[in-house]
Amino acid sequence: MPSNAQANNSDDVPAAAIKDSGLEGFNLFDPEVQQCPHAYYAEMQKESGAFETDVFGTPIYLVTRYEDVATCAMDPSTFSSRFDAGGMEGNSEYGRRAQELYDAEGGYERIGTMLTVDPPEHTRYRRLVSQAFTPRAIAQLEPTIRDLAGQLIDQLISATSQGKPVDFVEEFSVPLPVAVIAKALNVPEDRLADFKRWSDASVAGIGTNISIDERLAADREIIQFQKYFAEQLESRRDSPEDDLLTGLLNATIDKKADEGIDSTPLEIAEMLSMIQQLLVAGNQTTTHLLGEMLLLLEEHPEEWSRLISDPQYGSDVADEALRLAAPTQGMFRVATEETQIGSTTLPAGARVVLVYAAANRDPEVWKNPDAFQPTRDEQAKHLSFGKGPHYCVGAGLARLEARIVAEELGKRLSAISVTNRTKLRYLPGFVLRGPERIDVVVKGKGGVSGG
Numbered sequence: 001m002p003s004n005a006q007a008n009n010s011d012d013v014p015a016a017a018i019k020d021s022g023l024e025g026f027n028l029f030d031p032e033v034q035q036c037p038h039a040y041y042a043e044m045q046k047e048s049g050a051f052e053t054d055v056f057g058t059p060i061y062l063v064t065r066y067e068d069v070a071t072c073a074m075d076p077s078t079f080s081s082r083f084d085a086g087g088m089e090g091n092s093e094y095g096r097r098a099q100e101l102y103d104a105e106g107g108y109e110r111i112g113t114m115l116t117v118d119p120p121e122h123t124r125y126r127r128l129v130s131q132a133f134t135p136r137a138i139a140q141l142e143p144t145i146r147d148l149a150g151q152l153i154d155q156l157i158s159a160t161s162q163g164k165p166v167d168f169v170e171e172f173s174v175p176l177p178v179a180v181i182a183k184a185l186n187v188p189e190d191r192l193a194d195f196k197r198w199s200d201a202s203v204a205g206i207g208t209n210i211s212i213d214e215r216l217a218a219d220r221e222i223i224q225f226q227k228y229f230a231e232q233l234e235s236r237r238d239s240p241e242d243d244l245l246t247g248l249l250n251a252t253i254d255k256k257a258d259e260g261i262d263s264t265p266l267e268i269a270e271m272l273s274m275i276q277q278l279l280v281a282g283n284q285t286t287t288h289l290l291g292e293m294l295l296l297l298e299e300h301p302e303e304w305s306r307l308i309s310d311p312q313y314g315s316d317v318a319d320e321a322l323r324l325a326a327p328t329q330g331m332f333r334v335a336t337e338e339t340q341i342g343s344t345t346l347p348a349g350a351r352v353v354l355v356y357a358a359a360n361r362d363p364e365v366w367k368n369p370d371a372f373q374p375t376r377d378e379q380a381k382h383l384s385f386g387k388g389p390h391y392c393v394g395a396g397l398a399r400l401e402a403r404i405v406a407e408e409l410g411k412r413l414s415a416i417s418v419t420n421r422t423k424l425r426y427l428p429g430f431v432l433r434g435p436e437r438i439d440v441v442v443k444g445k446g447g448v449s450g451g
């Protein structure tokens with residue numbers, strides 16, 4: 001990717017040129033590819049089938065066309081989510097050292113629950129978690145989200161009142177989702193900093209190539225997380241509260257409705273895994289979405305003006321930002337048998353990535369797919385939350401957060417200026433994609449100063 005200026009996600013022209021070597025030299029972990037992979041995805045979409053690439057000696061198949069991605073996502077028996085089978089990676093050096101660490105420090109067994117299991121086990125977990133993470137529980141978070149968003153925006157107004165920029169990622173889009181999920185999990189104020197570290201540790205090894213020591217340092221944090229929440233869960237057996245943790249403890253599956261699903265209630269280690277997945281899947285993704293949405297609004301003054309005059313437009317803005325800037329670029333699957341995707345034959349055991357970010361810009365589905373058009377008709381079809389049995393558990397919450405943030409930005413601000421646009425860098429990593437820092441100066445409406 002030649003220029004940082006191209007690292008943004010939308011334009012009315014194709015995202016950017018690809019390297020001279022084209023797809024020949026494509027490397028998923030090339031930091032420059034990661035700055036802006038869309039032009040590569042567009043190139044891959046020209047061929048029917050999956051694009052085969054090599055990651056550390058293992059072939060990986062990238063599925064990029066909308067119909068193919070959707071079809072694979074709906075077929076968990078052929079495209080299994082057990083991509084990390086072997087838990088702590090069996091006999092690898094990391095696996096051995098991680099096991100020793102968990103044994104020595106009293107960590108709980110790490111159990112695959114939602115993201116990494118298939119039906120029918122997966123169905124049991126989804127049934128149980130949906131009793132705790134209900135639309136009502138999500139809707140109850142609305143006042144918290146609105147208060148937090150308002151406070152953080154007001155702080156941005158006063159912090160930048162002299163024209164000196166602050167980092168929107170650090171000051172707004174990181175703290176907001178962490179505070180929201182912490183509220184849902186009833187984490188007290190004085191543990192918020194710990195909670196943030198645990199959340200970061202939970203995603204440290206996903207789609208990145210960090211060292212074994214770094215992974216083990218993250219595991220140490222995860223063990224602390226496990227101990228804290230195990231204690232909280234146990235305490236709710238005697239003193240239930242109106243919260244997600246109590247919901248998980250009380251969740252049951254009706255034994256009478258024999259659907260071939262194990263009806264055993266959740267064990268503590270399973271609940272810990274589910275809570276950890278809420279952090280893994282929910283925090284950085286939402287952070288990235290909020291940052292991207294701000295960038296898109298600043299980049300498109302006509303959409304920004306419309307939002308200022310009609311904050312309700314926030315819902316469309318949020319969904320179009322999700323389509324264009326999918327925070328979860330793709331998710332892994334493993335082919336359980338030899339299978340065909342378009343012109344490509346995948347062997348049994350093939351590692352596959354469903355590239356949601358590519359599918360979201362498939363020209364077969366969207367006209368002018370690289371353009372930011374919040375009013376487009378087919379917008380809700382985007383695959384940023386996946387599709388099928390693994391469809392995002394937190395989609396309702398993520399949408400609520402993004403909508404409220406857009407509304408509050410439109411209500412409270414008259415101007416946003418991003419001062420590092422030409423130097424924007426995206427965080428390294430392939431699965432999660434989002435800007436490292438966004439320097440902004442903002443102005444409140446009618447001379448309102450925050451604080």
Ligand code: HEM
Pocket residue numbers: 073081114115116126181277278279281282283285286289326327328331332356383384385386387389390391392393394395397398
């Ligand atoms: C913009 C924000 C978000 C994006 C882009 C996003 C994206 C996704 C995607 C693409 C999947 C499907 C994974 C697959 O295909 O294997 C997924 C699953 C999941 N998401 Fe989200 N997510 C977001 C926010 C959240 C939030 C806020 C939560 C919870 C608080 C959450 C919890 C989960 C969980 C637990 C799963 C696993 C579901 C399963 O495997 O059955 N996500 N998410």
